Amino acid sequence: MQAEFSIGIIGGSGMLGRAIALALLRSGWPETRLWIANRSGSRAGFEDHTEVTLTADTQALADACDLVLLSVPPALVGDLGIHAPDRLIVSVMAGVPAARLSELTGARRVVRAMSSPAAELGLAYSPWFTTPEVTDADRARVTALFTACGLTDRVETEAQVEIFTAMTGPVPGFVAYFAECMADYAMGQGVAPDVADRATRQLFLAAGQMMATGADRPGDHVQAMVDYDGTTAAGLRVMRNSGIAAGVVAGLDAAIAKTRSIGS
Structure with a gap:
């Protein structure tokens, strides 16, 4: 440069x-x-x-x-x-x-x-x-x-800018929390902690690469899995009908509110 x-x-x-x-x-x-x-x-x-x-x-x-x-x-x-x-x-x-x-x-x-x-x-x-x-x-x-x-x-x-301060500033932040939930689930089913950790890390690496390099948006990936109607679709349907999305919105709202008050 x-x-x-x-x-x-x-x-x-x-x-x-x-x-x-x-x-x-x-x-x-x-x-x-x-x-x-x-x-x-x-x-x-x-x-x-x-x-x-x-x-x-x-x-x-x-x-x-x-x-x-x-x-x-x-x-x-x-x-x-x-x-x-x-x-x-x-x-x-x-x-x-x-x-x-x-x-x-x-x-x-x-x-x-x-x-x-x-x-x-x-x-x-x-x-x-x-x-x-x-x-x-x-x-x-x-x-x-x-x-x-x-x-x-x-x-x-x-x-x-304040929205993205909450969304993309705290890397890995919110994404890491979802990964933690998945790793904890595996360990709760008896999977060894190091195996659960390694599997979760690789899952999020692969998902991030696929979403970063392809033309499909995140919602496209979700819908493709739902349309395939396999095991992932079963899980996604339950998640879509749960309070997860509302919880994500509430969490981001709280982070944005903190952003707007922290410098005042």
Whole structure:
């Protein structure tokens, strides 16, 4: 990847910030065009990337970089300590509105986004929303940033970013819970724990690959199994008539509500 601009990540030693930084480096981003700010300026986690600039001075990072990515815990957003009115500000902090980001940094070109630690593997889904002042060139830069992390889309509203914060941010989160239920079921039927664990991991790996690479949507896969009318169809019919779907909706609603309150 050829970089014509520099990226600075405030909070780049945290789980999400570091995952995004490593995704950039894996994609070929030049080390000399990447800055990382953390509280101590420690190089821990980036020892093999000697040309990446590590600093504890967030303002120095903002002064040096064209795109400033904010990846600190939302509770610490008030401690950012940067003034960057002429910079492109991109935030992956849950629950912090674009208006608040503009107020804190002085920037008008603000992007509110979400990603996940799966970025390190190139498997994150990163939706993003922009303020009106964000330019076409800015959008190209944001696309380049998040394409290095996996798949990305620009969405129309901040509310949609909040939806994906709850849905796709907590990888593996909700999907892991369903896998846990299935593994627990197998163990309850006498299957050895290591066998149940291995079988469940492989099932979700295969299902994820099939849904990610094929043209069929998740609902298409479900209906195909129902139409086949075999053993899986018997289970799916019971699940469809149970409260599972309502429970998923309630869980996502709760996560979105938390997202909307966490940065306030």
